Amino acid sequence: MQAFDIEVTLGRTRVLHGVDFTAKPGQVTAIVGPNGSGKTTLLRATTGEIPFTGRVLLNGEDVARQKPWQLAAIRGVQPQSTTIAFPFTVVEIVRLGLTAGLSAANTDLPVRALEKVDLTGFENRMYQDLSGGEQQRVQLARVLTQIWQPMVDGTPRWLILDEPVASLDIGHQFTVMDLTRDFATRGGGVVAVMHDLNLTAMFADRVVLMQDGRIAAQGTPSEVLTDATLTQTYGCPIPVNTTPPVGMPFLLPQARMTREPC
Ligand SMILES: Nc1ncnc2c1ncn2[C@@H]1O[C@H](COP(=O)(O)OP(=O)(O)O)[C@@H](O)[C@H]1O
Numbered sequence: 001m002q003a004f005d006i007e008v009t010l011g012r013t014r015v016l017h018g019v020d021f022t023a024k025p026g027q028v029t030a031i032v033g034p035n036g037s038g039k040t041t042l043l044r045a046t047t048g049e050i051p052f053t054g055r056v057l058l059n060g061e062d063v064a065r066q067k068p069w070q071l072a073a074i075r076g077v078q079p080q081s082t083t084i085a086f087p088f089t090v091v092e093i094v095r096l097g098l099t100a101g102l103s104a105a106n107t108d109l110p111v112r113a114l115e116k117v118d119l120t121g122f123e124n125r126m127y128q129d130l131s132g133g134e135q136q137r138v139q140l141a142r143v144l145t146q147i148w149q150p151m152v153d154g155t156p157r158w159l160i161l162d163e164p165v166a167s168l169d170i171g172h173q174f175t176v177m178d179l180t181r182d183f184a185t186r187g188g189g190v191v192a193v194m195h196d197l198n199l200t201a202m203f204a205d206r207v208v209l210m211q212d213g214r215i216a217a218q219g220t221p222s223e224v225l226t227d228a229t230l231t232q233t234y235g236c237p238i239p240v241n242t243t244p245p246v247g248m249p250f251l252l253p254q255a256r257m258t259r260e261p262c
């Protein structure tokens with residue numbers, strides 16, 4: 001995915017200012033940044049959900065020229081939050097992915113997708129009765145049902161996920177991040193908005209750091225997740241260490257240890 005000079009105005013506010021970024025198939029790309037920095041807006045522009053100026057290419061094709069069903073066949077989107085107004089069961093929600101992705105209606109993909117997100121046995125539960133984290137995993141199962149194969153005829157498919165682990169316990173955070181890694185290892189592309197910078201360092205190949213509607217930095221986790229960059233972007237001291245023996249960045253925010261206000 002390549003985005004060139006993306007500008008978005010919502011209401012009277014310019015929210016994105018000339019954003020350029022690249023996400024490659026075979027990689028997990030994390031978009032990070034403070035609340036309100038424009039992460040969700042950027043995702044919604046790249047998926048064609050909101051008007052923008054600039055250009056977005058997905059597998060080399062201009063997203064603005066694709067029909068919704070063509071886009072639905074190559075990329076699945078998990079929004080930051082999903083409100084379901086009707087009393088659907090879990091499996092009914094997940095089956096929506098079959099319709100969107102043009103897969104055969106009679107497959108067992110919904111059941112297999114629920115297994116992948118550790119919700120086997122939840123098929124006939126009412127969606128509204130689930131916890132926030134369980135609902136989030138149902139939504140991921142829906143997206144996986146839509147975009148099951150990371151590659152089709154040599155063409156990558158894309159998972160575009162807005163805070164997919166935000167309400168999850170640490171075990172299920174790993175379940176979901178492992179799924180994204182597996183999808184990328186098998187040739188697909190993953191673009192995920194993340195808040196947990198340690199999880200980002202562990203799982204992302206590439207990090208795009210946003211601040212005030214602009215890209216503050218992009219590159220590998222080691223390039224982007226540095227003391228200076230994070231402290232400047234988040235406005236509080238964030239010392240970065242590296243884990244022996246692989247040199248992966250990890251953060252232990254100082255304010256918590258010294259009890260000084262951040
Ligand atoms: N419909 C809207 N009208 C005006 N401003 C908006 C609208 N939607 C979002 N914004 C503003 O755009 C900025 C970026 O929002 P968003 O992309 O959701 O941030 P993030 O996902 O990084 O937390 C925020 O300041 C938000 O208040």
Ligand SMILES: [Mg+2]
Binds near residue numbers: 039040041080
């Ligand atoms: Mg957001």
